[in-house]
Amino acid sequence: MRAGRSLRPLLLLAPLALLAAGCGAAEPSEQKAADAAREVARTVGERLYGQRPRTAEEAGREAAGLDGVEVMRVDGTSTHDGDGLVLVVRTSGSAFNPTFDLEEVVVRRCFTVRVSPGSEWREEPGDVACPDGLPLLFGPAPEPPELPEAELRAKLPRVPEGGRADEAEVRRVIGALDMDPVIRSEVKAEDGRVGVLLLVPGDGFGAQDCLLARVDPGATEVWVPPRIQRMRGEAGCTVNNALHPAPLPH
Numbered sequence: 001m002r003a004g005r006s007l008r009p010l011l012l013l014a015p016l017a018l019l020a021a022g023c024g025a026a027e028p029s030e031q032k033a034a035d036a037a038r039e040v041a042r043t044v045g046e047r048l049y050g051q052r053p054r055t056a057e058e059a060g061r062e063a064a065g066l067d068g069v070e071v072m073r074v075d076g077t078s079t080h081d082g083d084g085l086v087l088v089v090r091t092s093g094s095a096f097n098p099t100f101d102l103e104e105v106v107v108r109r110c111f112t113v114r115v116s117p118g119s120e121w122r123e124e125p126g127d128v129a130c131p132d133g134l135p136l137l138f139g140p141a142p143e144p145p146e147l148p149e150a151e152l153r154a155k156l157p158r159v160p161e162g163g164r165a166d167e168a169e170v171r172r173v174i175g176a177l178d179m180d181p182v183i184r185s186e187v188k189a190e191d192g193r194v195g196v197l198l199l200v201p202g203d204g205f206g207a208q209d210c211l212l213a214r215v216d217p218g219a220t221e222v223w224v225p226p227r228i229q230r231m232r233g234e235a236g237c238t239v240n241n242a243l244h245p246a247p248l249p250h
Helices: 002-022 029-048 056-064 149-155 167-176 239-243
Strands: 070-075 085-095 105-115 126-128 184-190 193-200 209-216 219-223
Touching: 029 056, 029 085, 029 105, 056 070, 056 085, 149 167, 149 209, 149 219, 167 184, 167 193, 184 239, 193 239, 209 239
Parallel strands: none
Antiparallel strands: 070 085, 085 105, 105 126, 184 193, 193 209, 209 219
16 A cells, blocks of 8 residues: 555656646746847848948948847947957847746847858857947938949940940940949950949848940940849849840749
8 A cells, every 4th residue: 555655646747747848848938038039139140141341330230120139239340350240139039838828928138249251151149248228229321322324325335237346445434434432343245245234232132233234236235134133143233144134024
């Protein structure tokens, strides 16, 4: 009888242990909420990942524009100076386990996000105490420089049928344009014709701002590729697309 009585409490506890294991009690809701907050911070590193130089103002503005992200501090001057930038961001996460929680558990946490040419993709954000004070405010991004479409169309040479486009002459026209220094140009000759690309460097996510031109015997054309061709991963804003235009989307 004594052995049977001693087993009874263990038998009663066994179902409770199984219930707890099945409901995820091994990871408290607060920890799951903190993990969710960390994942939001990770999106900052993903957004800023890449080799394009950014100032502290540019990086902070982009991070602050992400849903659920508050930028508390930015250390450094630019991504390509010294050790790059370190952003301190504040995010929130939530979790709810109906077996143990009376209501949803919400936490706010701060993390460091490193941004430099040496940063790794999906790099783990570091834990840090939240700085005192309010999140940083950033002004609107400056308007991108205007591409000189009308001026380019007016000044590019016209080559008669049977002739050959002069690459050097096209380069002189491009060099004489009154353009913002941030605009990048590329010129390429092929089979008697010359292609031109004028490009405003983008953020790597939205549509690029570019202008294409082709000087061909019998025809000189200047155009902006359709937006879908100017998206990330597409080849719309390339000098090869000026020489061999991709079909227009239907």
